[in-house]
Amino acid sequence: MPAAAPLRILLTGFEPFERDPVNPSWEVARALDGSSCDGATLHAVQLPCVFGPAIERLDEALVQWQPQLVLALGLAGGRSEVSLERVAINVIDARIADNAGQQPIDAPVIHGAPAAYFSTLPIKAIMRDLRAAGLPGAVSNTAGTFVCNQVFYALMHRLASEPAWSQTRGGFIHLPYLPEQAARLPGAPSMALATQVQALQVAMRTALSVRVDVRESAGQLH
Amino acid sequence: MPAAAPLRILLTGFEPFERDPVNPSWEVARALDGSSCDGATLHAVQLPCVFGPAIERLDEALVQWQPQLVLALGLAGGRSEVSLERVAINVIDARIADNAGQQPIDAPVIHGAPAAYFSTLPIKAIMRDLRAAGLPGAVSNTAGTFVCNQVFYALMHRLASEPAWSQTRGGFIHLPYLPEQAARLPGAPSMALATQVQALQVAMRTALSVRVDVRESAGQLH
Amino acid sequence: MPAAAPLRILLTGFEPFERDPVNPSWEVARALDGSSCDGATLHAVQLPCVFGPAIERLDEALVQWQPQLVLALGLAGGRSEVSLERVAINVIDARIADNAGQQPIDAPVIHGAPAAYFSTLPIKAIMRDLRAAGLPGAVSNTAGTFVCNQVFYALMHRLASEPAWSQTRGGFIHLPYLPEQAARLPGAPSMALATQVQALQVAMRTALSVRVDVRESAGQLH
Amino acid sequence: MPAAAPLRILLTGFEPFERDPVNPSWEVARALDGSSCDGATLHAVQLPCVFGPAIERLDEALVQWQPQLVLALGLAGGRSEVSLERVAINVIDARIADNAGQQPIDAPVIHGAPAAYFSTLPIKAIMRDLRAAGLPGAVSNTAGTFVCNQVFYALMHRLASEPAWSQTRGGFIHLPYLPEQAARLPGAPSMALATQVQALQVAMRTALSVRVDVRESAGQLH
Numbered sequence: 001m002p003a004a005a006p007l008r009i010l011l012t013g014f015e016p017f018e019r020d021p022v023n024p025s026w027e028v029a030r031a032l033d034g035s036s037c038d039g040a041t042l043h044a045v046q047l048p049c050v051f052g053p054a055i056e057r058l059d060e061a062l063v064q065w066q067p068q069l070v071l072a073l074g075l076a077g078g079r080s081e082v083s084l085e086r087v088a089i090n091v092i093d094a095r096i097a098d099n100a101g102q103q104p105i106d107a108p109v110i111h112g113a114p115a116a117y118f119s120t121l122p123i124k125a126i127m128r129d130l131r132a133a134g135l136p137g138a139v140s141n142t143a144g145t146f147v148c149n150q151v152f153y154a155l156m157h158r159l160a161s162e163p164a165w166s167q168t169r170g171g172f173i174h175l176p177y178l179p180e181q182a183a184r185l186p187g188a189p190s191m192a193l194a195t196q197v198q199a200l201q202v203a204m205r206t207a208l209s210v211r212v213d214v215r216e217s218a219g220q221l222h
Numbered sequence: 223m224p225a226a227a228p229l230r231i232l233l234t235g236f237e238p239f240e241r242d243p244v245n246p247s248w249e250v251a252r253a254l255d256g257s258s259c260d261g262a263t264l265h266a267v268q269l270p271c272v273f274g275p276a277i278e279r280l281d282e283a284l285v286q287w288q289p290q291l292v293l294a295l296g297l298a299g300g301r302s303e304v305s306l307e308r309v310a311i312n313v314i315d316a317r318i319a320d321n322a323g324q325q326p327i328d329a330p331v332i333h334g335a336p337a338a339y340f341s342t343l344p345i346k347a348i349m350r351d352l353r354a355a356g357l358p359g360a361v362s363n364t365a366g367t368f369v370c371n372q373v374f375y376a377l378m379h380r381l382a383s384e385p386a387w388s389q390t391r392g393g394f395i396h397l398p399y400l401p402e403q404a405a406r407l408p409g410a411p412s413m414a415l416a417t418q419v420q421a422l423q424v425a426m427r428t429a430l431s432v433r434v435d436v437r438e439s440a441g442q443l444h
Numbered sequence: 445m446p447a448a449a450p451l452r453i454l455l456t457g458f459e460p461f462e463r464d465p466v467n468p469s470w471e472v473a474r475a476l477d478g479s480s481c482d483g484a485t486l487h488a489v490q491l492p493c494v495f496g497p498a499i500e501r502l503d504e505a506l507v508q509w510q511p512q513l514v515l516a517l518g519l520a521g522g523r524s525e526v527s528l529e530r531v532a533i534n535v536i537d538a539r540i541a542d543n544a545g546q547q548p549i550d551a552p553v554i555h556g557a558p559a560a561y562f563s564t565l566p567i568k569a570i571m572r573d574l575r576a577a578g579l580p581g582a583v584s585n586t587a588g589t590f591v592c593n594q595v596f597y598a599l600m601h602r603l604a605s606e607p608a609w610s611q612t613r614g615g616f617i618h619l620p621y622l623p624e625q626a627a628r629l630p631g632a633p634s635m636a637l638a639t640q641v642q643a644l645q646v647a648m649r650t651a652l653s654v655r656v657d658v659r660e661s662a663g664q665l666h
Numbered sequence: 667m668p669a670a671a672p673l674r675i676l677l678t679g680f681e682p683f684e685r686d687p688v689n690p691s692w693e694v695a696r697a698l699d700g701s702s703c704d705g706a707t708l709h710a711v712q713l714p715c716v717f718g719p720a721i722e723r724l725d726e727a728l729v730q731w732q733p734q735l736v737l738a739l740g741l742a743g744g745r746s747e748v749s750l751e752r753v754a755i756n757v758i759d760a761r762i763a764d765n766a767g768q769q770p771i772d773a774p775v776i777h778g779a780p781a782a783y784f785s786t787l788p789i790k791a792i793m794r795d796l797r798a799a800g801l802p803g804a805v806s807n808t809a810g811t812f813v814c815n816q817v818f819y820a821l822m823h824r825l826a827s828e829p830a831w832s833q834t835r836g837g838f839i840h841l842p843y844l845p846e847q848a849a850r851l852p853g854a855p856s857m858a859l860a861t862q863v864q865a866l867q868v869a870m871r872t873a874l875s876v877r878v879d880v881r882e883s884a885g886q887l888h
Contacts, residue, residue: 046734078402078888080302080411089753089782089807093885105881106790116755116782124772134402136412141755142808145885174888179417180356182302189302189411190358195401215771219759219811221744222749222840249480298666304666310533311560311585315663327659328568328641337532346550363533364586367663396666437549442535444520444527444618524746524848524855578846580856623861624800626746632744633855634802639845 005039007157009204011069012058014074014147017049017099024074024175025073028196037204040069049147050100051092055154064156069169069206071121071200072155074148076140076174077181080189082130082199083140083174088153089116093120109153117156119171122206122213129206135199136191138220143172173203229262231426232289234280236296236369239321241273247295248398250418259426269294271369273314277376284380291391291429293343293422294377296370297443298362298396299403302411304352304421305362305396306345310375311338315367324406331375340376341393344428344435351428357421358413361440365394382425395425451484453648454511456502458518458591461493464476468619469517472640473596481648484513493591494544495536495627499598506609513613515565515644516599518592520584520618521625524633526574526643527584527618532597533560537589553597561600563615564660566650566657573650578633579643583662587616617647673706675870676733678724678817680740683715683765690841691739694776694862703870706735713738715813716766717758721820728824735835735873737787738821740814742806742840743847744795746855748796748865749806749840750789754819755782759811775819783822785837788879795872801865802857805884809838810836839869 012027016022027067033044045061047054076083090113092141094103115151123139130137143149152172175196182190234252239328248268256265267283269276284292298305300437312335316325345361352359365371381387397418404412457473460466470490477488489505491498506514534557538547567583574581587593593599596616603609619640626634679695682688692712699710711727713720728736742749756779760769789805796803809815818838825831841862848856 047750074888079888080409086756086757089780091752091784091807093883095883095885095887103883105883105885106879109827114780114782115784116753116780118757118781131405134405136404136410138400138408139759142886142888144888145807145854146887148888166805179358179413182358183353186360187302188358189237190413191401192414192417193417195414215759217761217771219761219771220808221761221812222745222808222810222812292580296666300632301666302505308535309533309560313530313562315583315661317661317663317665321597325661327661327663328657336558336560338531340535340559361537363589364664364666365583366666435550439537439539439547439549441539441549442586443539443590444518444523444586444588444592524853575849578849580845580848580854582852623802623857625800627797627800630804631746632802634857635845636858636861638860639858 006066008067009040009042009069010036010061010065011042011044011063011202012047012072013044014049016068018096020181022178022181023075024178024196025075027193028200029073030176031197032200037201040208047151048099050098050169051102051104051147051150054147054151058151067168070155071149071203072172074172074174077172077177078188081138083138084126085119085121085140085143085152085172085174087116087141088143088149088156090114090153091145092150095137107121109150110157113157117153117160120159121171122210124213124216124218125210126203126206127218128214128216129202130199133202135195135202137199140174141220143174147170160176166220169207188198230261230287230289231259231264231291232283232287233264233266234269234283234294235266236269236271236403240318242403244400244403245297246418248295249415250397250422251295253419254422259423260430262430270321272320273324273326273372274367276369278405279315280373280377290388292377293425294373294394296394296396297303299399301396301398301409303358303360305342305360306348307365307374307394308361308363309338309340310365310371310378312336312375313367314372315352331372333377335379335403339382342346342381342391343393344432346438347432347436348425349428349440350436351424352421355424357417357424359421362396363442365396369404370394391429401432452509452511453484453486453513454505454509455486455488456483456491456505457488458491458493462540462557464625466622466625467519468622469519471637472565472619472644475515475641476644481645482490482652483643484652490602492543494542495546495548495594497593498591498595502595502599506565511612514599516595516616518616518618521621522632523618523620525582526579527582529563529569529584529587529596529616529618531560531585532600533561533572534597535589536594536623539590542591553594554601557601561597561604564603564613565615566654568660568662569654569658570647570650571662572658573646574643576645578637579646581643584618585664587618592616609615613651674733674837675703675706675708675735676727676729676731677708677710678713678738680713680715680725684738684762688844688847689741690844690862691741693859694841694866697863703867706874708742713817713878714765716764717768717770717813717816720813720817722791722820724817733834736821738817738838740838740840742771743843744838744854745842747802747804749804749835750792751806751809751818751838751840752789753782753784753807754809754815754822756780756819757811758816761812775816776823779823783819783826786825786835787837788876790884791862791876791880791881792869792872793884794880794882795868796865797866800859801868803865807886809840814838820833835873
């Protein structure tokens, strides 16, 4: 891809699920659609919360936008922070049914593919820059085993195995509930849409500028 | 007080404590200082996070502003929601030192006074209205045993025991961390300042309009 | 009561509720029934998990056993530790129905009675002795607003207002789930029955020997 | 290995770390050392909580005991349940220093090896059997990024890549604090040693008898 070509960032968000009227991952992606970040143009695409079709829609979007950077977003209800996912695993184990009523258990995302892929985003640098900007962010070591992890895994598998994507970096970011969701869920933490959008802007800027991630401790004892 | 007199609302917030540069309770009060709510004027006063002087400052503010409604605000770091405190207890048991280095243990707030006072705010109606507005709010059955509870108890004792305040309603509201605080505290929930300010506006409007609280379940099993 | 009279300790526990086949508060009380502690004999009584009848049964047991020490026990599902309750409040606000299907909201436990009573157990000394014995224990500032708090409040009201009980000390202790309960509730903390029983033995021994509670910080910021 | 050879189970536990005098993973392994389970003999080995030497000691134990089943145990302070780890990842990211003062960040466990390995224990069947026995157990999707994960990853790499171990199954189980540890950590959940030992006995029995894991939902949304 010639250096002069305009940079494109693909942001994916999910449609609502589990009877919720809204999903922050799509609200954030939609809010940023068409805007630009350090010379790159953002393209938001909504994925169905359905095993299979979610990946198909992701594949179409990759072909359509040929992005240099892909940030897949999802909701992590109950988490307080913007979660920078470290690893996608090759397993589906659905605790609830997806939006098409399927609930696969202990199936691989892709038969015969590796057990896991690591994010190629500079997650430590993003964590550092979020915190410096006063935005709560953390590295997470599990993206779960539902549709989010499936999309994350499929994305990383595409980027790792197809030469066309050898220059494209990608990863997955989990977002907290919006306040309007937490208002129906006593005790649940949330984050304002404006704060979430600001966090994504920081994440994209860092992802575009940092090629080699920093070494910053963000591990978990367990 | 003649009915024609302009209504005044006193909002108190605390100075920062425990090495934190900011305290959301003061940021919220300050943001609302001088504004009006349904015809009432808001007056914000900062309290020191010091046992004793906090109450003295509260007393001065009561005399100065002669409010019809008093909302004392404090930080509840680690809580996700706007907490409508139900009850103030007559005990001080400091887990950390206050800003003057004092750490009293198992002392009463006021010697010989009742064991507890209930808030005279319509906390159930406020909870209902916060949730209807998409803002996370909950009733809490403990305001702790630190300076927040001391101020809450002293306020309710004044309002209950002095005839001058027989028409004044009051209570205590605990607020979550701001995002910029949570950014330094991995895992901590937070709430944007704009969301917190909006919640206080709802709380004041409901407190001014609802005289007899609604019956809405907000109890805890323990 | 003559000093030579044998000491009696009343332990109350609740019947199961919310479709659970077991309640640790009764399992612990039952396990200790008839045993002795530093010369005192333990009498266990099961209370129904029903507003009203729970207090009636407590009153009968007080009259029957004329105890010098009363420990009322209850389940605090979700807590990790043995909770030494500091204060009982004069309010009922049921989040779920009791075992008779009643769900009162914002009713007083006793009309016209004080807002709250403090435990007369040496809760700080008990906390200290539990920890020294390697048993997880903590002071709690809320016993909730369900049947547990009702029994706690009614007990303290009896002990405080009736001369016959002027020498009797009492309080409430909340217990965690048993492992067999947590096995059906993913993520829930629990404590083995043997550990719970051991904790109660420590609590009773300390309650019998410590007349003036120690000053040990066990407060909460909120 | 001839079928008639006596079965051997290797249980590894860690020495204490982070200034704690005790580690439940070793207490459990030690309690079971030399006992037998369905005809198999248990051999307990203590691993140092040091990156590198922990694996060397594991390798020695594998050679010494030639086990058909390996359960590596570790402490997950703060978790309430026995955690059946699903996946080991090829990364070390130490939040604290190990017992030799090393704190590696973002290093692989084994250079050039796969991103992850899945446990070969029947974790769903073990979860089912634990719960049926009234013991709190759950599947976990992250074993962290500290020495526990390093040992888990190295174990699974050995079992997957060396023909000698083609018939040996293995995995990692995280254990909660013991009550005596939680007694020093207000709010922390714990589990009695007897309960933990009983859980391990169930886990081993199931691991020996179930060859093809059951399909039971134990996934996480995130």
